[in-house]
Amino acid sequence: MSLTITNESLATTNLENTSLYDLDYCVWIESMSQFLREGKFTELDIPNLLEELDDMSGSQRDALESNLEIVLMHLLKYRFQPQLRSRSWLLTIFEHRNRLKKAFKRSPSLQRYYQEVFPECYQTARKMASLETGLMMSDFPEISPFTAEQSLDIDYLPD
Structure with a gap:
């Protein structure tokens, strides 16, 4: 409208x-x-236009981090709770990988940012996975068992 x-x-x-x-x-x-x-x-209105442009860039980065954290959390759950694997988990992994792929298509420069924040996002995902599964943080590796590339690979699932 x-x-x-x-x-x-x-x-x-x-x-x-x-x-x-x-x-x-x-x-x-x-x-x-x-x-x-x-x-x-x-x-x-230059001051507010500049603020909006800065916010737009920040929003794209925030969305990237959020989608990556969700992918990583679900990959952790998938690996460490194989008895609870579900189609819902698979759909969530697919959906958020697809969101990341679309973000990279729209803004290729986000791929560099993705590499930079991957370790930090993994730590957040560890905490999220711990809270959601009831497993201890120490049950999950301190360093991501998944590479940045595997996390985006539409066909990758941990054993």
Whole structure:
């Protein structure tokens, strides 16, 4: 659903744009888009645009970490609780690997970030797996038994 923006609503000062940002985020976004399309750069709410751009990058990284942690947690459960393996676990592993694959397709630079945060995400996944399974943290290896590549491999499952 697209909001209608009138010329009157676009004829605002930067101070009013900031207020619009606080009052109606969707209208603010559409206003900023319209200003860019029309080349009205002096009308742009630069401080909030910069903040939004920074947030977008952070959101992509947060999503990557979350998806990786879920994959790793389920791989740990799959390996250390073979008697409880389920189709639901397999679906979760597939779904979150697929999300990571899509993120890399949209933003190839995230692959480098993936490699950087892999060890940290594994530690979080260890804790998550411990909480979910009732197993002790010490039951899971301190260093990931799965490589970063295996974690993304659609066909990989631990023995």
